[in-house]
Amino acid sequence: MSYKKVFLKSGKEESLKRFHPWIFSGAIHHIEGEPEEGETVKVYTSNKEFIAVGHFQVGSIAVRVLSFCDEPIDYDFWKRKLEIAYNVRKSIGVAGKPQNNTYRLVHGEGDNLPGLVIDVYARTAVMQAHSVGMHVCRMQIAEALAEVMHGVIDNIYYKSETTLPYKAELEAENGFIKGGSTDNVALENGLKFHVDWLKGQKTGFFVDQRENRALLERYAKGRNVLNMFCYTGGFSFYAMRGGANLVHSVDSSAKAIDLTNDNVELNFPGDPRHNAFAEDAFKFLDRMGDQYDLIILDPPAFAKHKDALRNALQGYRKLNAKAFEKIRPGGILFTFSCSQVVTKDNFRTAVFTAAAMSGRSVRILHQLTQPADHPVNIYHPEGEYLKGLVLYVE
Numbered sequence: 001m002s003y004k005k006v007f008l009k010s011g012k013e014e015s016l017k018r019f020h021p022w023i024f025s026g027a028i029h030h031i032e033g034e035p036e037e038g039e040t041v042k043v044y045t046s047n048k049e050f051i052a053v054g055h056f057q058v059g060s061i062a063v064r065v066l067s068f069c070d071e072p073i074d075y076d077f078w079k080r081k082l083e084i085a086y087n088v089r090k091s092i093g094v095a096g097k098p099q100n101n102t103y104r105l106v107h108g109e110g111d112n113l114p115g116l117v118i119d120v121y122a123r124t125a126v127m128q129a130h131s132v133g134m135h136v137c138r139m140q141i142a143e144a145l146a147e148v149m150h151g152v153i154d155n156i157y158y159k160s161e162t163t164l165p166y167k168a169e170l171e172a173e174n175g176f177i178k179g180g181s182t183d184n185v186a187l188e189n190g191l192k193f194h195v196d197w198l199k200g201q202k203t204g205f206f207v208d209q210r211e212n213r214a215l216l217e218r219y220a221k222g223r224n225v226l227n228m229f230c231y232t233g234g235f236s237f238y239a240m241r242g243g244a245n246l247v248h249s250v251d252s253s254a255k256a257i258d259l260t261n262d263n264v265e266l267n268f269p270g271d272p273r274h275n276a277f278a279e280d281a282f283k284f285l286d287r288m289g290d291q292y293d294l295i296i297l298d299p300p301a302f303a304k305h306k307d308a309l310r311n312a313l314q315g316y317r318k319l320n321a322k323a324f325e326k327i328r329p330g331g332i333l334f335t336f337s338c339s340q341v342v343t344k345d346n347f348r349t350a351v352f353t354a355a356a357m358s359g360r361s362v363r364i365l366h367q368l369t370q371p372a373d374h375p376v377n378i379y380h381p382e383g384e385y386l387k388g389l390v391l392y393v394e
């Protein structure tokens with residue numbers, strides 16, 4: 001296969017020598033031929049030495065590197081990469097378990113597949129392309145996925161309508177590439193969830209909180225729990241299983257509250273301890289009393305870009321300040337940020353400031369992050385995005 005060639009400016013190969021998977025448009029000296037968006041290209045240094053092969057795209061990240069070896073990007077390549085990803089999930093103990101069939105199989109750069117996300121929910125894999133190249137290769141990837149996961153999954157749902165660059169005018173439609181089951185109940189650590197991959201957020205479920213939810217279960221006994229930004233109610237059911245006294249789930253989206261109520265019926269039908277409210281977080285926190293002694297704050301990303309950082313930090317500060325103000329003495333706060341541009345230190349400072357505003361004594365019990373099926377490529381530290389603190393509030 002002959003790929004078009006991208007030549008870098010002198011010195012711009014340095015980050016590639018350290019295996020960083022992105023090539024910015026400013027690093028390119030010239031391109032031989034005119035690759036289309038999503039086309040596979042080979043990358044050469046200014047000395048005309050091969051350095052990488054990847055997907056070309058118009059925009060600030062011009063090439064997403066798929067391999068630092070001079071090899072074809074074909075069916076065998078995808079199959080090999082997916083086999084490795086699946087083996088990693090088996091060896092870390094999330095795949096192939098009777099109690100858990102919900103996990104991330106491919107986490108973009110973390111699995112050396114920039115632009116590709118695949119989540120597995122029972123017998124369905126939901127595949128999401130964040131780059132034009134992965135969109136172009138979707139059928140080949142789906143074929144390889146079906147082979148690698150033969151006997152484990154029957155359905156592949158492609159969901160990239162909102163994740164591909166708008167300007168590329170791909171008009172990708174969501175839909176099944178393989179199979180077509182409507183059975184959407186998945187198991188996470190023995191709890192059941194309806195996963196709405198058709199209309200839900202992301203691939204339908206926030207897989208990345210699995211271990212943090214399990215930790216919450218250990219703290220729930222006898223507590224009055226507020227699960228703020230509950231989405232499908234994940235944290236709430238772990239709290240109920242852990243013996244919580246009462247659990248209130250809050251989300252501004254009525255659809256999320258419906259999903260949460262459906263999941264209550266799946267796991268704890270008719271359990272009077274649970275109640276759900278479709279309401280804005282800040283309004284609820286303002287009007288609520290001081291009955292809660294276990295609060296979860298898992299808001300959506302407040303900052304999607306660097307310029308929004310200041311406002312985002314202010315958002316985290318205000319939100320956490322309200323929790324510190326109201327949580328009962330001896331209460332436990334699970335607080336998170338999933339904004340990639342907010343660093344661990346940024347987030348900790350925002351929470352620290354909020355704690356100081358309340359004047360209460362606060363201890364850090366745990367520092368949380370994303371689970372092992374959302375690995376961080378050591379050469380791509382930008383892949384670390386989920387931050388959490390578990391705090392004891394005196």
Ligand code: SAH
Nearest residue numbers: 206229230231234251252253280281298300
């Ligand atoms: N904790 C969830 C994931 C949260 S995603 C889980 O474990 O699955 C963030 C959620 O915040 C979304 O469901 C979104 O509808 C909700 N949300 C966004 N803005 C909000 C607001 N101002 N008040 C309450 N909920 C909000």
